[in-house]
Amino acid sequence: MARTSSEWAKAPNLPESHYVDTRIYTDEDLFLEEQAKIFNKVWVIACHESEIPEPFDYRTFRHPGGENLIITRGEDRKVRAFYNICPHRGNTILYDPSGNTKRMTCIFHAWSFDTKGECVEIPRESEGYQDRFDKSDASLREVKCDVGFGGFVWVNIDDNCGTLKEYVGDALGLLEESLQPEMEVFHYHKAVVNTNYKLWHDTNSEFYHDYMHYFNRITGMMQPGYFDRKYTGYKNGHASVGSMAVKYDAYAGSEDRGVGWPGLAPGGWLLIDLFPGMTYNLRTSVLRVDTIMPLGPNKVIIEFRGLGLKSDTPAERAERIRDHNAIWGPFGRNLHEDLLGVHGQGLAMRDARTDSHYVLHGREENSTIHDEGGMRHFYAEWSRRMGRLASDPERSPKAEAA
Amino acid sequence: MSHRESIEELIYESGARLDERDFKGYLDLCEDGYEYTIEAYSPEIRKDMIWLHHDKAGMDLLFKNLPKHNSDHSTLMRHLTVYKVDVDEAAGEANVVSGLQVFRTELDGGTTELYAVGKQHDTIKLNGGTPKLGNRKIRLETRNLGIGHHVPF
Ligand code: FES
Ligand SMILES: [Fe+2]
Numbered sequence: 001m002a003r004t005s006s007e008w009a010k011a012p013n014l015p016e017s018h019y020v021d022t023r024i025y026t027d028e029d030l031f032l033e034e035q036a037k038i039f040n041k042v043w044v045i046a047c048h049e050s051e052i053p054e055p056f057d058y059r060t061f062r063h064p065g066g067e068n069l070i071i072t073r074g075e076d077r078k079v080r081a082f083y084n085i086c087p088h089r090g091n092t093i094l095y096d097p098s099g100n101t102k103r104m105t106c107i108f109h110a111w112s113f114d115t116k117g118e119c120v121e122i123p124r125e126s127e128g129y130q131d132r133f134d135k136s137d138a139s140l141r142e143v144k145c146d147v148g149f150g151g152f153v154w155v156n157i158d159d160n161c162g163t164l165k166e167y168v169g170d171a172l173g174l175l176e177e178s179l180q181p182e183m184e185v186f187h188y189h190k191a192v193v194n195t196n197y198k199l200w201h202d203t204n205s206e207f208y209h210d211y212m213h214y215f216n217r218i219t220g221m222m223q224p225g226y227f228d229r230k231y232t233g234y235k236n237g238h239a240s241v242g243s244m245a246v247k248y249d250a251y252a253g254s255e256d257r258g259v260g261w262p263g264l265a266p267g268g269w270l271l272i273d274l275f276p277g278m279t280y281n282l283r284t285s286v287l288r289v290d291t292i293m294p295l296g297p298n299k300v301i302i303e304f305r306g307l308g309l310k311s312d313t314p315a316e317r318a319e320r321i322r323d324h325n326a327i328w329g330p331f332g333r334n335l336h337e338d339l340l341g342v343h344g345q346g347l348a349m350r351d352a353r354t355d356s357h358y359v360l361h362g363r364e365e366n367s368t369i370h371d372e373g374g375m376r377h378f379y380a381e382w383s384r385r386m387g388r389l390a391s392d393p394e395r396s397p398k399a400e401a402a
Numbered sequence: 403m404s405h406r407e408s409i410e411e412l413i414y415e416s417g418a419r420l421d422e423r424d425f426k427g428y429l430d431l432c433e434d435g436y437e438y439t440i441e442a443y444s445p446e447i448r449k450d451m452i453w454l455h456h457d458k459a460g461m462d463l464l465f466k467n468l469p470k471h472n473s474d475h476s477t478l479m480r481h482l483t484v485y486k487v488d489v490d491e492a493a494g495e496a497n498v499v500s501g502l503q504v505f506r507t508e509l510d511g512g513t514t515e516l517y518a519v520g521k522q523h524d525t526i527k528l529n530g531g532t533p534k535l536g537n538r539k540i541r542l543e544t545r546n547l548g549i550g551h552h553v554p555f
Contacts, residue, residue: 059446096445098445098447185449186447189546190545191547193548325453331550332550336471336551337473339549
């Protein structure tokens with residue numbers, strides 16, 4: 001029987017770890033709290049080192065906590081990160097997404113900074129400041145930065161954070177061999193979608209939705225081994241899904257794969273989700289890495305990168321691009337379906353007035369592919385960091401335990 | 403009809419047939435060796451990118467598989483303006499550059515948005531008096547395509 005209003009509002013008949021309250025997707029205050037308690041505390045991927053190969057190359061980056069950053073490679077080849085804010089009158093220092101500059105000069109009054117974040121020029125400094133203030137008072141705010149796990153540039157806003165290695169822990173272990181060779185980004189695009197960032201990460205953390213993908217249904221779900229793939233949860237909310245042999249020739253036009261990837265069995269597929277919104281997805285001949293920049297509770301920028309090997313011949317690279325585009329990219333068969341899904345969720349649950357209440361993560365299948373344990377593992381970490389139960393954000397997990 | 407007129411007509415007709423989702427009709431306008439590419443330049447990674455590339459058989463398969471996929475059902479309208487037609491009589495070809503604007507209309511309520519802009523580079527086989535599409539390269543200026551689209555531009 002369909003449900004009445006009070007039945008609809010009643011908590012699901014599942015353990016509290018197996019569903020979430022949809023306010024965590026729609027509430028403005030919770031969102032601001034997530035930026036402070038989660039995004040400004042964890043390591044996130046800002047870009048890939050191949051995007052700044054030369055000294056003085058830079059990338060700008062909108063950090064998911066809200067800060068605007070500059071990532072730049074110094075003369076010493078070291079990669080550093082700074083706030084992209086001029087200490088004078090608060091202008092954006094670098095406007096373009098990428099470039100190469102020895103001195104980062106603010107267009108407003110020409111204060112200039114080097115790649116170590118030091119202020120090296122204040123026009124008419126002594127005339128204006130006499131000896132009350134000088135360049136040494138005007139350096140940039142540096143942000144913790146490290147390069148690793150496949151040559152990605154990671155940043156952490158928290159000066160007192162642990163190391164990147166500690167944060168990732170063993171989570172990328174399944175990809176250890178695959179992340180050894182030098183890589184290069186060949187595909188980049190951003191999508192702005194009206195949905196909550198966690199719904200995107202959830203989609204990357206559950207495979208039950210393979211029903212949505214014609215491509216995955218026939219190349220994966222209908223093939224032997226599919227239901228043996230297993231979820232593993234790691235410390236800090238990360239999770240991985242082990243490999244299977246994907247039968248690509250079941251989808252006409254997607255046969256003949258040859259290039260592959262080091263450490264990935266032919267037809268293999270490895271997926272690792274890092275808290276709170278990064279995904280390494282290795283299948284066919286391509287590593288896809290997703291990162292998110294939430295703009296509000298129901299708006300997110302998702303960044304998509306496709307990577308190949310630096311050593312690729314033109315023919316190898318062409319095959320990777322072809323593999324990538326068959327399912328991914330703005331015209332790929334699967335990515336559009338995934339985005340259509342989270343767009344629909346954003347539409348259905350966009351704010352409290354939609355009277356949505358709960359989202360279920362209740363499937364238990366011994367941690368195999370259609371188990372929803374990947375999402376449960378994420379929300380356990382979310383609850384811990386937020387000090388709020390995802391199933392009832394007004395209550396704290398500690399109070400429950402006491 | 404002059405070359406320029408029949409070429410312009412072909413370009414506009416190809417856009418109109420895609421708008422109408424007359425995919426067979428669209429492929430009828432293409433040579434057997436037809437190739438279709440969507441490209442864009444990313445200033446973030448400072449590289450040219452290919453986002454879609456198919457030969458005629460690949461396009462045919464893409465169209466035939468469409469009903470099997472879950473897709474956004476908003477409609478697309480392609481607005482093309484032929485800027486330049488370079489006819490090479492000796493080669494029996496013409497190179498055509500057109501401006502492309504793609505408008506997307508939501509099914510529910512019919513709100514239209516400008517979805518993408520770019521340039522379309524066509525190589526046309528003149529075939530005596532009945533020109534056909536030999537190669538199409540769409541170079542997109544727009545790179546944020548939201549949730550993306552299953553139907554090529
Ligand atoms: S605001 Fe940057 S130099 Fe004045
Ligand atoms: Fe998916």
